[in-house]
Structure formats: C-alpha cells, structure tokens
Amino acid sequence: MDLQEQLKKLFPQHEPSNEPEAVEEQDHILFIQKEPMICKYEKRKGKATTIIEGYEGSDEDFKILAKELKTKLSVGGTFKDSSIIIQGDYRDKIMALLKDKGFSVKRVGG
Numbered sequence: 001m002d003l004q005e006q007l008k009k010l011f012p013q014h015e016p017s018n019e020p021e022a023v024e025e026q027d028h029i030l031f032i033q034k035e036p037m038i039c040k041y042e043k044r045k046g047k048a049t050t051i052i053e054g055y056e057g058s059d060e061d062f063k064i065l066a067k068e069l070k071t072k073l074s075v076g077g078t079f080k081d082s083s084i085i086i087q088g089d090y091r092d093k094i095m096a097l098l099k100d101k102g103f104s105v106k107r108v109g110g
Helices: 003-010 059-073 091-100
Strands: 037-044 047-053 077-080 083-087 105-108
Touching (some): 059 083
Antiparallel strands (some): 037 047
16 A cells, blocks of 8 residues: 555545645845955864954854855855854855855955
C-alpha cells in the first residue's frame, strides 16, 4: 500500500492539488551607510583571512550580510566583535559583491 492510498483512507474528503506551493522569501533591506566599510587582509595562524569592518547598522543586518557573503563565495567564516571574518583572501570578490549591494568599500592592507 503506497502513501497516497493510505492518506486517501485517512482523509477521504481531501482533494489533493497539483499546484506547487509558493514559498515567499522576503528580501531584507540592509542599511546603506555613508562611510565606507573596511575590507582588509590578515594572516591568522599562518592562514589567510579577509576581515570586513565598519558597518554602522544593526548587528542582525550585519549577520545577514555575513551569511549572504559566505553563501555566495562558498567559504567558511564567522561574525565576531562587529566584524565579518571570511576564510581565505577574497577581497576583490567581496568588494564587488558589496558594491553591487550599494555599499562603499575601502581596501586596506596590501
């Protein structure tokens, strides 16, 4: 007995619909600031890291931005002490992504 048959026995009046359910995702609007964000490169314990600092909005918005960057770059990273720490040297890609979102970015260090 397959699952559809079992469900029909449990709920005989139910009419299944063939339309896929629409999932609505809300785009979160980030606070765009006048001062540039700082994108710098450091080596920590011998490994390259990219650090983004200087966001003036709420920490929740900055965490959302961190998640978007990590997802688009397919890299690891964290949000700590009002800065985003990305594993690897991705300054050029991060700066391009932030500029597309409307942020002004300043490159620091190398």
